Amino acid sequence: MKTNAAVSGRPVLGLNDIRKTFGGIVAIENFSLEVYPGEIVALVGDNGAGKSTLIKIISGVYLPTSGSIAIEGETVAMSNATMARAHGIEVVYQDLALADQQTVYMNMFLGREPTNALGLLDRRRMIAETEKLVTELDVRIPSAHSTIRDLSGGQRQGVAIARATHWASKLILLDEPTAALGVAETAKVEEIVASLKTRNIGVLIISHSLDQVFKLSDRICVLRRGKQIGVRETKKTDKNEIIAMITGLQQS
Numbered sequence: 001m002k003t004n005a006a007v008s009g010r011p012v013l014g015l016n017d018i019r020k021t022f023g024g025i026v027a028i029e030n031f032s033l034e035v036y037p038g039e040i041v042a043l044v045g046d047n048g049a050g051k052s053t054l055i056k057i058i059s060g061v062y063l064p065t066s067g068s069i070a071i072e073g074e075t076v077a078m079s080n081a082t083m084a085r086a087h088g089i090e091v092v093y094q095d096l097a098l099a100d101q102q103t104v105y106m107n108m109f110l111g112r113e114p115t116n117a118l119g120l121l122d123r124r125r126m127i128a129e130t131e132k133l134v135t136e137l138d139v140r141i142p143s144a145h146s147t148i149r150d151l152s153g154g155q156r157q158g159v160a161i162a163r164a165t166h167w168a169s170k171l172i173l174l175d176e177p178t179a180a181l182g183v184a185e186t187a188k189v190e191e192i193v194a195s196l197k198t199r200n201i202g203v204l205i206i207s208h209s210l211d212q213v214f215k216l217s218d219r220i221c222v223l224r225r226g227k228q229i230g231v232r233e234t235k236k237t238d239k240n241e242i243i244a245m246i247t248g249l250q251q252s
C-alpha cells in the first residue's frame, strides 16, 4: 500500500483486504487503506459503490466477511458501535443524530455523562468542556445551554462534529456531513472539518461533492462497485482523473 509522504507516524486506521458480502451481493472486496493522524482522506464513488458499507464496518455496525482492521497497528474486532467508540472512533452522519429537545451540552455527552462524587450529573464540567470545544472549533452557537431544535442545520452539524471531536481519540468518520446544508452553512462546516487536521486524529469523509473533496482532503480513495480503484494524493490529481476513476470512463 502506498504511504503518504505528507504525513508521518503510525496509521490510526489500517484496513487490510476487507471483504463484505450480503448474501450473494459483494458490497466490498480487496479493500485496503491506511489513514494517518492529521490527515483527511476522502472516500468517493457512485451510488452503491460501497462507501456506507465501509463506514459501517469501521464504526462497528457490520463485521467484515473477511479481512482485518487495525487501530494504531493493533488488530481489533469491533462487533458493535460501542466497541468502535471505545477504540476512539466516532461517526458523524448527514442525518444528525442529536436529541432535539436537549441542550447543546447534554448532547455533547449523550449516554456518556460525567458524574460528580455524589453520583450526580457533573453539569458544570459538561458546560465548561462544551464551551471550550465550541470556541476552539469556532462553532457559532448562542450558548452551551441552547436547545438543539433552536439551532440552524449548520450549527447542529457543528455541534455533531464537536461531539465527535470530544470523544474521538483516533478517527472521525464523516458521512456526507454537509448534504443537508445550504451554501453558507456548508462553508462553515467545511472550515470546522479542515481545522480537525491540527488535532492529530485521522478523518475519513464521504462526500458526493468533488469541490469539497478537493478543498478538504489530503488523499482521495475511489471505490467502484465495491472495488478499490485507487488512492491519489489530492494535490497530484484533478477532477477529470477522479471522475474517470469513479465512472470507469475516460474523460475527453
Ligand SMILES: Nc1ncnc2c1ncn2[C@@H]1O[C@H](COP(=O)(O)OP(=O)(O)OP(=O)(O)O)[C@@H](O)[C@H]1O
Pocket: 022, 025, 026, 027, 045, 046, 047, 048, 049, 050, 051, 052, 053, 054
Ligand atoms: N444491508 C444490506 N443488505 C444487502 N445489500 C446491501 C446492504 N447494504 C448495502 N448493500 C449493497 O451493497 C452495495 C454497496 O452499498 P453502499 O450503501 O455501501 O453504497 P454507497 O457507496 O454508500 O452508496 P450511496 O452513495 O448510494 O449511499 C450495494 O449494492 C447495496 O445494494
